[in-house]
Amino acid sequence: MTADIQQVAQLLQASLDPRQSRDAEVALRQAERQPKFSITLLQVVASDSHPQTTRLASALFFKNFVRRNWTDAEGAHKLPQDEVGLIKQQLVGLMITVPPTIQAQLGDAVSVIADSDFWERWDTLVDDLVSRLSQDDPIVNNGVLQVAHSIFRRWRPLFRSDALFTEINHVLSKFSKPFLILLQNIDTAISDKQHDATSLKQWTRTLGLSMQLFYDLSCQDLPPDFEENLSAITGLLQKYIIYDNPILHTDDDAESGPLESLKADIFEALVLYVQKYGDAFDPLLQPFISSSWNLLTTIGAETRYDLLVSRALQFLTSVASNRQHAESFNNEAVLGDVVEKVIIPNLTLRDADVELFEDDPIEFIRRDLEGADSDTRRRATTDFLRTLMQHFEPLITTVVSRYINHFLAEYAKDGKSNWKAKDTAVYLFTAIAAKGAATSSQGVTNTNSFVNIVEFFQSNEAADLTSDEIEPLLKVDAIKFLYIFRSQMSRPIWQSAFPLLVKHLGASNHVVYTYAAIAIERILSLTNAAGQTMIAQEDVVPLAKELLQQLFKLITRDSAPEKIQENEFLMRCVMRVLLTIRDKVRVISDMVLKNFVAITMVIRHNPSNPRFYYYHFEGIGALIRFAAPADPETFESVLYNPFGDILRSGVEEFMPYVFQLFAALLEANPSGALPDTYKGLLGPLLTPTLWEQRGNIPALVRLLSSIVPRGTDEILKNNQIEPILGIFQLLIASKVNDVHGFDLLEIILSSFQTSALQNYYTQIVSLMLTRLSNSKTESFTLRFIRFYYFVAAHDKKGLGADFFINITDQVQQNVFTPIYTQIIIPDTQKLTRPVDRKTAVIALTKTLSDSNSFVDRYGKRGWALTCEALLKLLVNPPLPSQTSDDVIPDADVEDIGFGVGYTPLSTCRRPVRDPFPEVQDVKGWVGSYLKGADERHAGRVGRFVQDRLTPEGKEALMAVM
16 A cells, blocks of 8 residues: 555644654654655655645655665665666656755755666666756756756765776766757857846856766866867856856845856866866966956955855965966065955955854854864965965965064054954964864864964963953954964963863853863863873863863753754763763762753754764763763663663664663673663564664664673573574675674674574574675675684683584585685684784684594694694784773764764773683793693694694794794
8 A cells, every 4th residue: 555645745744843743753754664655755746736845845755765765785776676667767857847945855865876776777867867958948957957966976075996987987978968068058048048037047057057067077087078178168167257247146145146156166166177187277277367366356245255255265275286376476575465355355254254153153163163164265265375385384474474463463552443353363373373284183283383373372362261351252262272273282381271261161152162162172182292181180070060060051051952952062072071080970970960861851852963962972971981880770770761762762863872872881780680671671672673774783783792691591581592693694694784793693602501502503604604605795704704713712612613613514514624725714814803813813722732623534734724824823923902991082073974874982882802811921822722732632732743734834833832
């Protein structure tokens, strides 16, 4: 039975109402299991009888449906083939007819489909697009170009490969010539329609989309058709860089109009051509340099020009990166002109910036943070100035320093009226003082040797941290200066500045207290060259209670879920304070836990900021890690209900975090038996639907890996071994999840008596051998080798090499010989983790010492191969890991894929456990064990050394013994 269109439309409309949204979303997720649900969504999108909001909600749900359901982990379609075909047939035509906002959502869905299907499983698409291009209908063309851009933009970040270029060549062979004809048609239409406002705006948008597509088609290599026609193409681009028509002007000072957007798209393409295709493009470059300079020196300060100005500056930055082109700036007068006419106007605070500071502080911070503001005037200007500095550092420093001193003098005359002059001076100084990219952990590490950063701070910025009489923006400048140049400041400066930053958390201004939190968080993780933290733990502990209370107060000042989550910088600071004070949090753990639970209970209703809730759960993980071992029962009782509510309500965004935190909670209470709460969890954890969500799998394995060793009796009593092994079977069949299958299996084998698993060993090994035979990957092979050594090393549990050989004989007689000689032995040296290499050494040693199969069945060659593999491992014997289990790595924002599937919590990671901690001197243990085996077996090892090894092998092994 297919989904009812009207009912689906009503649910989509209800999903837009916060009072009904959760129930509506649950109902939609149930409805999506009905046949051709995706087609029903597209029918809602296509229907003019539904409100625009409902159609947009349907497009959004369709996009997410496609993300969840298009392919499985192996790339096979999850939907029936007839539904796949219908989606492809309808999607292109639909995108051409819907409004741009809906078009964008459908375009994302097209991109997801193209990731798996284009071009080999969707080889008609390009022909379909070309056939729809129109000479006289810009709306149709805009739809076609939007579809094309949705697919071809995927190429931009990809590394070169044969498969990628096969796909690009497939597209260019069909699309590049029609595209060039389209450009000519657009140019003609714009000329013909220059007095027709409606048509002109539509054709201008068509040209803008064409420029985005021009970039897509050129991003990996210069298309031959473009190279042949480059002069004509660049002539067209130059025409529209300087093009103007009052009809295209806009009265909105904040939003870019069609003309500004078009020119920005052209400059983006020009940057690509300067950077990648200089040989072909350099002879055509000069007119663009002149026109970009004219544009930058005449354009207004209105916000609507921001993107265009930043793209034009990015173009000049690319030009200036070439020393030959940069030489035209190598003159003090010219540089003075550049600074006065381009740099200062685009660095100076505008009224619009001050309004943003006051009205939308979070957006101001995101734009202002180092590296987060790539399309702002200030960032683009700074990049241009720093690029010129790469060539002319002393000259630039001299010229800019004159302006810095001028603006500081203006501020000194009248600080109240001329406060913006100081802001400009600070920004100019920062622009020339920092060299290269700032790092997330250290800030700016490479600086201009012609300026003194500490002296500038002490003379101009330090007082602003203590003054209550200055503009809030200047206080932000002082905090940001510390943040940017944090690794340049000495420990005494930090010891003076840190309490001031803590005090600024109490500021009334949103940006001031948020920047204080940002600076505190980074400073607490900052270390000097000797590895010492700049702020010692003992300096933070006395302030911790007040600091955390204030942070929680700021986070919860507005009770709406989306407002609580708005400011991830505050929650990141909470996390960092907990990681700094570690077990000293125990005296205030009740207060911290109460706040975490209260926030969890609110934001579960509307998870809206993945960064915030990642730091939130990482903070809970830190609290569990450092405080729960002292009072595990309290933590379990307080956290069980909110975590249980999340699981019962199916809050998908939070579930992988909750599974990890449940594991950490259990491990914080090592009292022996499995607590009753976890006994109740075990059944639901084995529900197949939970394992269908890809992001749940690593977290579920993490939790099961904590429950199984403590719950063996419970699992046996409830006959749950088979369901758990069924999960292993599901995971081991997947190239994406097989590593988690091995993790789970090793826990099972470590936890249960061999007799409890007796009926399953043959099937377990059979599944592995099937994968090795049919769809082997290098990662699977290495995990299989690791698994073999795990079994072979644990002879005291009734396992061992002979046990494994016996199991493989039950799968197929003598199949172990090719596996051992062609897979295990050749790739043993590829094991990289010390604990895996150590396990391999122990397994090989026990095989040489005690395996009857290697005495009777595999003779001289098998024993010699085994000995050779052991000796190779002992050339660099694995040492015990020097990393303490309680060292928590600093997780930088840039390294984490927030909100996409599974995000691991550093505070909850499973420690690497050494299965043989009693063996510390590995080489000494090998010699001792072999000597003991020689005595146990009446000199057998010694005889084999003499009979089965080469002279070199004998010498090496005897050295070990």
